[in-house]
Amino acid sequence: MRAVICQGWGGPEFLKLLDVPPPAVGPGQVRLAVAAAGVNFADTLMIAGKYQEKPPFPFSPGLEVAGTVLEIGPGVTGLVPGQRVAAVLDHGGFAEQAVARVEDVFPIPDSMDFSIAASFPIAYGTSHIALWERARLQAGEILLVHGAAGGVGLTAVEIGKALGATVIASAAGPDRVAVAADHGADHLIDTKSQDIRERVRELTGGRGVDVVYDPVGGEGFDKSLRSIAWGARLLVIGFAGGTTPQIPANLLLVKNCAAIGLYWGSYRRHAPQLVAESFRALFAWCEEGKLKPLVSQQFPLDQAAAALTLLANRRATGKLVLTIASS
Numbered sequence: 001m002r003a004v005i006c007q008g009w010g011g012p013e014f015l016k017l018l019d020v021p022p023p024a025v026g027p028g029q030v031r032l033a034v035a036a037a038g039v040n041f042a043d044t045l046m047i048a049g050k051y052q053e054k055p056p057f058p059f060s061p062g063l064e065v066a067g068t069v070l071e072i073g074p075g076v077t078g079l080v081p082g083q084r085v086a087a088v089l090d091h092g093g094f095a096e097q098a099v100a101r102v103e104d105v106f107p108i109p110d111s112m113d114f115s116i117a118a119s120f121p122i123a124y125g126t127s128h129i130a131l132w133e134r135a136r137l138q139a140g141e142i143l144l145v146h147g148a149a150g151g152v153g154l155t156a157v158e159i160g161k162a163l164g165a166t167v168i169a170s171a172a173g174p175d176r177v178a179v180a181a182d183h184g185a186d187h188l189i190d191t192k193s194q195d196i197r198e199r200v201r202e203l204t205g206g207r208g209v210d211v212v213y214d215p216v217g218g219e220g221f222d223k224s225l226r227s228i229a230w231g232a233r234l235l236v237i238g239f240a241g242g243t244t245p246q247i248p249a250n251l252l253l254v255k256n257c258a259a260i261g262l263y264w265g266s267y268r269r270h271a272p273q274l275v276a277e278s279f280r281a282l283f284a285w286c287e288e289g290k291l292k293p294l295v296s297q298q299f300p301l302d303q304a305a306a307a308l309t310l311l312a313n314r315r316a317t318g319k320l321v322l323t324i325a326s327s
């Protein structure tokens with residue numbers, strides 16, 4: 001089978017498309033024919049050796065896929081060959097076949113296209129667990145989403161609306177804030193021309209926001225910290241902007257607020273039942289039309305490096321997907 005292979009830490013340009021043996025399926029595992037694979041910012045970190053998990057060489061990046069079940073290992077129940085599924089992986093998704101733990105494989109609605117399904121698990125899973133479980137976002141609260149036109153931020157806009165919040169979306173440039181508006185944002189902040197702190201003050205009458213969802217970090221996080229209401233929650237999702245914020249503890253104290261980290265991948269190990277419950281809710285919302293997954297571009301497998309470069313340079317809106325002709 002063909003697979004995109006990382007043989008040493010570096011940028012996307014060092015990846016190679018090679019013929020490798022198909023992965024073997026073990027107890028509690030499922031082997032999949034991969035129809036599509038989601039492309040994530042974490043993939044760029046993983047191949048550079050900057051991710052929290054470092055696979056041994058050689059490995060294939062790719063953390064989420066969709067396709068059909070080829071084979072089930074000993075002890076697997078509830079899945080059958082030919083079934084349409086999405087799956088989350090530790091790595092290995094940029095390939096024609098992949099192996100996943102049965103706990104990480106989720107049947108998808110018949111109406112869901114494979115490219116949509118491949119873009120769905122990490123972005124929507126992250127935002128739903130973050131807002132529903134970690135921040136306990138309530139109907140009527142005000143949510144500020146940074147990087148709101150990106151693959152993860154856009155899902156937070158939609159999920160915030162589905163949970164009944166008023167959503168303020170920040171993004172860089174009029175075209176990007178327009179994407180957030182199309183997906184339900186109530187108010188917009190163009191960070192190229194508007195100051196986050198002043199705009200939040202204007203939109204909330206000086207009160208501030210209840211929850212901040214930040215996958216970007218940097219200066220925007222610092223301004224958000226000074227734009228929050230009493231008792232607010234700040235969700236630390238990632239640092240796509242390249243700078244890890246340092247949080248002044250005195251500001252947490254005086255506003256009785258909380259900074260909450262969210263590494264969604266660890267929920268697969270520590271709370272798989274919660275992840276399954278989350279996906280049931282998300283798939284139901286998708287079928288009801290409350291969620292509108294945006295796959296902005298699709299690339300063939302041999303253009304994985306181009307997709308990762310586009311994402312690393314923060315030039316993508318929505319999700320990028322690799323389409324894969326499985327053998």
